[in-house]
Amino acid sequence: MLFFIRFISIVTFFTVLGCTTTWHQKGTGLIHFDEALYPNRIIDAHSHFAIEDEVKESQQPSTQMEQMYQNANVVGAVVHLPQNPQKLKKLKIFREKSKIKWAICAPIVPTTLLATVEEGLKRHDYQCMKVYLGYVPRYALDPFYIAFYKLAEKYRVPVVFHTGDTYDKKAKVKYAEPLQIDEVALRFPKVNFVLAHMGNPWFSSAAEVVYKNDNVFVDLSALMLGDVSKANPEAVEELVTKPMRWFWFYVENPKKMMFGTDWPLMEVKPYVQAVMKAVPKEHWDEVFYKNAAELFGLDKN
Ligand SMILES: [Zn+2]
Secondary structure, eight states: OHHHHHHHHHHHHHHHHOOOOOOOOOOOOOOOOOGGGSOSOEEEEEEOOOOOOSSSOEEESOHHHHHHHHHTTEEEEEEEOOSOHHHHHTEEEOOTTOSSEEEEEEEEOTTOOHHHHHHHHHTTSOSEEEEOBTTBOSOTTOHHHHHHHHHHHHHTOOEEEOOSOOSOTTSOGGGGOGGGHHHHHHHOTTSOEEEGGGGTTOHHHHHHHHHHOTTEEEEOTTSSOBOGGGSOHHHHIIIIIHHHHHHHHHHOOTTSEEOOOOBTSBOHHHHHHHHHHHSOGGGHHIIIIIHHHHHTTTTOO
């Protein structure tokens, strides 16, 4: 459980942020890979700012985050803002001088005002929206969300859903099941939707929704947590590589899957290496970079 201890502090503040955190650490071992093959451009399509304090002003992106990303060849990141309104209020984002390109997702929770999100979209503060299914006990087609999907259509920004396992034991996971997104995708065919975490562990539901609907995508974030190079290789194979590989063949579309981590819950570089094992090499640039660049507009200046 060293793995757990190492991540205990980030996990603590993440209880409020809300993410998948399935715990699968059954031993230690290393994933072997050829360092020379490591991708030279990566977008992390699922990330968060590490905000430790609700009271203190938090300036983001932090130097630590920038450096960590640069060391991992991450040139762009999609950041989901916290659902906790106190943390959100204290957040100051300075991304103009950053070497990394940022797409910021507005959190859509019951306290969110439509007008505030629209203002943020107009000012280009936001490039996407994040719906915290499960953490918020409402289905994706709850009337509350409909106006936000219309807004996403108007401003042509994608909507990301938390799907699958939730960290918070009090969350109601039935609301995070990916199959419901089929109907959302049909009702809003002009909006692109992303199922976070591949719907973990409902991979087959997520795959069917992605396969069937042109406007549904997945991020590959956080199928395990922490540093997967220190996890049992067999567990990594079963819980990360195999589901991703199966998903890849099922959806038959190299544009549908996007690399993501759920940083700071995961170490980026070892997870990149695990995903390299799951996706055919000739499609790495799409999965690690191009798909997210196009979907979140990170290929524009
Ligand atoms: Zn997350």
